Amino acid sequence: MSAVGTARHFLRDDDLTPAEQAIILDLAAQMRADRFAHRPLAGPRTVALLFDKPSTRTRISFAVGVTDLGGSPLTVDAQTTHLGRGEPIEDVARVFDRQCAAIVWRTFAQDNLEAMAAASTVPVINALSDTFHPCQILADLETIRQRLGSLSGRTLAFIGDGSANTAHSSLLGGALAGMHVRLATPVAYQPEPAILARARQIAATTGGSVEVLADPIAAAKDADALATDVWTAMGQEAEHEQRLAALRPFGIDSHLLSHAAAAAIVLHCLPAHRGAEITAEVIDGPHSAVWDQAENRRHVQKALLAFLLEEGERRR
Numbered sequence: 001m002s003a004v005g006t007a008r009h010f011l012r013d014d015d016l017t018p019a020e021q022a023i024i025l026d027l028a029a030q031m032r033a034d035r036f037a038h039r040p041l042a043g044p045r046t047v048a049l050l051f052d053k054p055s056t057r058t059r060i061s062f063a064v065g066v067t068d069l070g071g072s073p074l075t076v077d078a079q080t081t082h083l084g085r086g087e088p089i090e091d092v093a094r095v096f097d098r099q100c101a102a103i104v105w106r107t108f109a110q111d112n113l114e115a116m117a118a119a120s121t122v123p124v125i126n127a128l129s130d131t132f133h134p135c136q137i138l139a140d141l142e143t144i145r146q147r148l149g150s151l152s153g154r155t156l157a158f159i160g161d162g163s164a165n166t167a168h169s170s171l172l173g174g175a176l177a178g179m180h181v182r183l184a185t186p187v188a189y190q191p192e193p194a195i196l197a198r199a200r201q202i203a204a205t206t207g208g209s210v211e212v213l214a215d216p217i218a219a220a221k222d223a224d225a226l227a228t229d230v231w232t233a234m235g236q237e238a239e240h241e242q243r244l245a246a247l248r249p250f251g252i253d254s255h256l257l258s259h260a261a262a263a264a265i266v267l268h269c270l271p272a273h274r275g276a277e278i279t280a281e282v283i284d285g286p287h288s289a290v291w292d293q294a295e296n297r298r299h300v301q302k303a304l305l306a307f308l309l310e311e312g313e314r315r316r
Contacts, residue, residue, distance in 0.1 A: 008311040009117040009124045010304060011110070013134040013172035014198060018206050020307070021138075021176050025151075027303035028142050028296070031068075040306045041071025045101040047305070049075045049127075050083075052107040053234050057270060058127050058135070061297035062104055069302055074100065078107075093119035102305060108235065123308040125301075130235070131192070133165040136269045137173035138300035143293040144225050147265050152178035152207065157223040157260070159216050160250050160277055161243070163189045166229040166269055171199035171210055178206040184219035185212065186246045216250050220259040227267040228252050228277045244276065253279040257287060265289040 009015065016024065031038060041047065047066045051059065059075065066073040078084050083092045089112060096103050097120045105113060106127040117124040126134055145151055158170045162185030171191060174181035181199065183191065190196075190212065199210045213219045220226055231247045232240045252266060266278070266287045274280040283290060 006312045006315040007117075007121050007123055008308045008315070009120075010134060010308060011113045011117055011124065011126045012132045013137055013169050013176060014202060015134075016176065018176045018178070018202075021141075021173070024138065024300065024303045024307050025142050025145060027306060028138070028299040029145070031302050032146075032296070032299045035068055038302070038306055039070035040309050041066060041069040041101060044070055044072040046072045046074050046099065047102045047104060048096050048100040049073050050078055050096075050103065050105040050107075051076065051127075052078045052084075052105075052112075053128065055106055055127075057294050057297055058106055061294075062127065062301055065298045065302040065305070068298070069305060071101065089115040090119035092116070093124075096120070097122045101309065123305075123312060125304065125308070129165060130233075131165055131168060131195075132172075133169045133269070134173065135297065135301055135304065136166060137169040138304065139293055139296040140170070140225075140227060140267050140269075141173060141177055142296045142300050143267065143289050144265065146292060146296070147289055148224055148263065153180070154224040155180040155182065155222065155261075156225045156227060157182040157184065157219040158227045159184045159219060159252055159256070160228045160247060161185060161189045161231055161233075162191045162212065164229055164233060166227075167191055168195045170227060171195060172202065175199045175202040175206060175208050175210055178203075178208045180209045181211070182219040182223065183210075183212045184214070184216040184250060186250070187214065188246055216256055217259050220256050223260045223264055225265050225267055226252055226257065226260055229269055230271065230273060231277050247277070251277055251279065252282055254281055254285075257282055267293050270294060 063073040102123040110131040
């Protein structure tokens with residue numbers, strides 16, 4: 001667990017134990033049922049929301065969630081600050097942590113978050129990096145629980161770019177939840193070996209499993225949830241045509257969905273490209289849970305903030 005002094009950070013999915021993940025998901029369900037019952041940021045206390053990348057769902061869900069918790073969101077475009085001009089991350093952390101209750105950062109390199117956390121005395125949360133998207137996977141897990149009632153023993157099939165941040169977090173987060181995670185991806189887009197090994201290590205302790213497959217139909221067979229993401233992420237635009245050609249057989253369509261469990265749900269963290277990684281008939285169809293999934297970002301992030309702040313208080 002990443003920590004500085006009394007701070008508890010969330011930089012990657014396995015910064016939580018399986019028990020802690022379950023606590024956060026339970027709290028998220030409570031917060032969904034009673035939106036304003038928890039007010040750990042009353043004051044209001046400020047949470048810094050720092051963005052290096054464009055954002056819709058992350059920006060909205062964190063800003064609204066901080067307000068729900070009684071706090072004040074401070075949304076900062078990093079390129080308009082001295083951080084965008086090369087000021088050391090450690091110096092920025094020391095400015096933020098004296099004035100804010102937590103720091104949420106959507107950035108590129110995972111190393112940026114690690115440097116921020118190493119210098120910060122308040123929680124630092126990974127709102128997305130090139131390597132992980134842990135808040136998104138908490139929302140995915142909460143959506144599966146909301147729709148299907150449980151996680152342990154369920155099968156989550158991620159279809160698409162296995163090297164993507166969402167794929168990495170699906171492996172780790174699903175393993176923590178005791179799920180059977182199947183990743184269907186081309187040979188050229190395999191997950192990072194160290195992350196795959198870590199997911200398998202976790203799954204061995206939770207009763208879950210992790211498989212990497214080349215056949216999307218094999219991955220989808222009897223799965224409880226099919227998940228995907230865009231094939232070309234921010235910063236990969238020059239690879240778009242190459243990625244499209246390699247990943248086209250890994251799109252989620254009605255034929256692939258027909259191999260999943262009868263009650264299977266479909267997840268996509270959005271924005272979606274209908275006709276590429278997913279068809280319109282699937283994302284707009286009865287198996288789609290993407291709008292619940294997008295809303296659940298707010299609930300799980302509120303629960304995560306409350307958990308991290310409470311952990312910090314406990315350590316004082």
